[in-house]
Amino acid sequence: MRSAASFKLGLSHSADTDSAWKVEAVKQVEYHVIAARNLFSPENTQLLDGCSAAPLTRGDRRLVVIDSNVDRIHGDRIRGYFEHHGVAASFVSMRADETVKEWSSVIRVVDAMNGFGIDRRREPVIAIGGGVLLDVVGFAASVYRRGTPYIRIPTTLIGLVDAGVGVKTGVNYGMGKNRLGTYAPAIATYVDRAFLRTLDDRHLSNGLAEILKMALIKSIDLFELLETYGQRLIDDNFQGTSAELDTAATQVIAESIHLMLEELQPNLWESCLERCVDYGHTFSPTLEMEALPALLHGEAVSIDMALTSALGFLRGSLSSDDLDRILTVMKRLGLPVWNDVLSTAGVLDAALADTVRHRDGRQRLPLPVGIGGHHFANDVTNEEIASALSLLARKNTGLPNGEVSVTKVAS
Structure with a gap:
């Protein structure tokens, strides 16, 4: 990520007719x-x-x-x-x-x-x-x-x-x-x-959604750590009760934080609106509020990632094997890929329209490229979203214990 902003310092004064001043300043941030x-x-x-x-x-x-x-x-x-x-x-x-x-x-x-x-x-x-x-x-x-x-x-x-x-x-x-x-x-x-x-399992899974987000758009290595250790880390509450699990918990959390900060630091004030960390956050804000209080934040993000992964597959940036692998890991992490709010007429179209307003008139929709990569789309149609939704519905029913995922969220 590189910031689109350019920074200047100074005070200029124009007095051609009436006086006008221009102030340019930068505030140093450290945390x-x-x-x-x-x-x-x-x-x-x-x-x-x-x-x-x-x-x-x-x-x-x-x-x-x-x-x-x-x-x-x-x-x-x-x-x-x-x-x-x-x-x-x-x-x-x-x-x-x-x-x-x-x-x-x-x-x-x-x-x-x-x-x-x-x-x-x-x-x-x-x-x-x-x-x-x-x-x-x-x-x-x-x-x-x-x-x-x-x-x-x-x-x-x-x-x-x-x-x-x-x-x-x-x-x-x-x-x-x-x-x-x-x-x-x-x-x-x-x-x-x-x-x-x-912390209970559901809230651990809730946090793992944001970790999975960073893995899917930036790091196949982090994804493979989640694939290998995710369920064991939940069972262990990330406490590191063995040397192996302590190393895994430390690596998963540290790498997720580092990848996040790596993206945020050059663009803290979001002067650039193409943000890969917005993956999973195109449809999820609307889904979360519509389903409130049934969906936790990370659960809504997971459903968004599942939907946009299906969209990535339909657009050719994600293989069928990778899509199945992603959905399987979500299930292993206790995350939903579906909720009945998705069936609400017009909810996804409204969500995308609201996101476009938030992103200055363009979709800037992060989509996966394989596992660990991403690109941005600005031309996704409502028909494509409907096709991705249909695919996701079929995938959900075919996942092992897929219905448990839905029931868990509804409860």
Whole structure:
């Protein structure tokens, strides 16, 4: 990925008739993604000194916004950590899922920041939770006093590899997925697999969808790791209970993060709208909102990837064997390739039309080229989508235990 933007600095003044000024400036951005192990063990000091841009010392105070489910499971341990290190932490425990990913949740965080009397330069808010919580807190921090620093500690797999590593924040508005949002990087994200110990299989699969996305468009090696170890990593909750599984878990997460950052870094502000990381995100925002709350984000992305893989096959960029291989891996990872929302009249046409508006009047639709490659299409027709949908429906019924995939999502 190369950015389409060119950067200039300066101030120019024209006084031919009335005066006019032109200001050109660039803001330097730096943020850190740091691998951690057992971040909240009392002897672990990474949160204190692991990032020079966000030091934490005895006597400091912090506002901590935590997902209520995470608080129920890990809250005592996390509070004990701050007490052990002499940090006065004030906790806000809040529900965070797609049904409450809305403006009112942002206001609740803003109210907490205001009540805390936060120092906008020296007291970064700490967000602990899944992708929804990170998005909500990031958005609130970005608008409070026009920008307050924050730190992300993701507790789900999708948070570790996706929501926690980019710069976008946002909440849903109406039927629009992430329709309100900002570009606001956290100072630091601490990636700790220990939180995955208590995550259920469905949410592990949810995160694996975003990892699979990066594999399908950028890395056959990562795909083969998922093909070989995916189910075993789910069974092991990514905890590395053997040397082999520890190596596999580390490689899968690290490679996924690296591939994502490799694409994001030159194009953080999306000046170039041809983004391969949008694979699986052409139809999925509409599908997810239409099916809410039946589909998790990664499940909607998986269905989108299955559909566009079928489209790639029909267009000749993906072989029949590769298509079957992709769909089989999705099934092994516990991901759906179908949901009844696909049968809703006009839903895919409407999804593509909304995406075209989002992508400045063109489809810019990432499609797989084999496994590990991609190209962009701008001429996909509604008839092609219907043909791909028909093919996917036939493939779904032919997959081993294919119906379980649908039932799981519907539940």
